[in-house]
Amino acid sequence: MSYSESALYLNCDGDRLVGVLAAPEVSARIGVLVIVGGPQYRVGSHRQFVLLSRRLAEAGYAVLRFDYRGMGDSEGTQRDFEHVSDDIATAIDTLQQQVPAVTEVVLWGLCDGASAALLYCEQTSDPRVRGLCLLNPWVRSETSLARTQVKHYYLQRLRQKEFWLKVLSGKVALKALTGLLQSLSLMLRPPEAEPRQASFQERMARAWQRFDGSILLLLSGNDYTAKEFIDHVQTSATWSAAMAHPGLSKRDMPGVDHTCSGADARQLVEEHTLAWLSTLGSTRS
Incomplete structure (x- = not known):
């Protein structure tokens, strides 16, 4: 038409x-x-x-x-x-x-x-x-982003042989490992008990x-x-x-x-x- x-x-x-x-x-x-x-x-x-x-x-x-x-x-x-x-x-x-x-x-x-x-x-x-x-x-x-990063990025990386070879060789930056720990912390953080608004x-x-x-x-x-x-x-x-x-x-x-x-x-x-x-x-x- x-x-x-x-x-x-x-x-x-x-x-x-x-x-x-x-x-x-x-x-x-x-x-x-x-x-x-x-x-x-x-x-x-x-x-x-x-x-x-x-x-x-x-x-x-x-x-x-x-x-x-x-x-x-x-x-x-x-x-x-x-x-x-x-x-x-x-x-x-x-x-x-x-x-x-x-x-x-x-x-x-x-x-x-x-x-x-x-x-x-x-x-x-x-x-x-x-x-x-x-x-x-x-x-x-923050929580949903952290959960997604851990599940769909970091967990996949942890299963890869290349990742661990880089860890052992010192080629993985501290920043990447710090990012994983931060994401885990946010993901496991309990929700606020009484949110002020929806x-x-x-x-x-x-x-x-x-x-x-x-x-x-x-x-x-x-x-x-x-x-x-x-x-x-x-x-x-x-x-x-x-x-x-x-x-x-x-x-x-x-x-x-x-x-x-x-x-x-x-x-x-x-x-x-x-x-x-x-x-x-x-x-x-």
């Missing part, structure tokens, strides 16, 4: 945001909002979000990708993923204004963009959000559990952020319950890196997203 691309200005609390809309000739009722993660802007690493948006638009889905306040070409003070709910709400408003056929929206996010999508739902319970597509969600804390990870899990739409979880096999998410889920009762969500579809992508940088990996993400989007029309209650 043919589509057009146009640059847009979005007004968020007096700041002008920049977005790009890919709109098919005839749009599905479900539109897609791409939420950028990390210190990125609307193009994404290796034009990831440009190519994704165009592929989805070819399939009939209107897609808006945009820059938060203070990022890319947008005005305003820079903020992190925990404080962009107003930006997301503005982008959803704009998508619907520009493409009136769009009555429901999917939030598609990578890394802390996925986290921002969940936090938006936790904060707003926006009924327009029909689905969440979450690629390698960000749940990092962490962003707890708020993400709460939003996940309460969400009444569909969730597509994409996990890269060659990515520490994805491994950290898996380990966090396995050690958290709250997250373990969240993973039993009736609307969850999970897709593992072996060998794929964090931003799905290869052409094959990018196409795999696009295919998973399109296949999942095609099911949403028949699962609305």
Whole structure:
């Protein structure tokens, strides 16, 4: 299907945001909002979000990708993923204004963009959000990072003959061994007895559990952020319950890196997203 691309200005609390809309000739009722993660802007690493948006638009889905306040070409003070709910709400408003056929929206996010999508739902319970597509969600804390480093890096190194040969020859720096001890200490540290407020990870899990739409979880096999998410889920009762969500579809992508940088990996993400989007029309209650 043919589509057009146009640059847009979005007004968020007096700041002008920049977005790009890919709109098919005839749009599905479900539109897609791409939420950028990390210190990125609307193009994404290796034009990831440009190519994704165009592929989805070819399939009939209107897609808006945009820059938060203070990022890319947008005005305003820079903020992190925990404080962009107003930006997301503005982008959803704009998508619907520009493409009136769009009555429901999917939030598609990578890394802390996925986290921002969940936090938006936790904060707003926006009924327009029909689905969440979450690629390698960000749940990092000192403890989760330490656990991931020990399990997926240090334990593998300890099994390697080359590592011990370097230890015996004095070629392993003291800094590396110190890092292992520090990670073990953080991993084994007991949690605080009475946290003053819910962490962003707890708020993400709460939003996940309460969400009444569909969730597509994409996990890269060659990515520490994805491994950290898996380990966090396995050690958290709250997250373990969240993973039993009736609307969850999970897709593992072996060998794929964090931003799905290869052409094959990018196409795999696009295919998973399109296949999942095609099911949403028949699962609305």
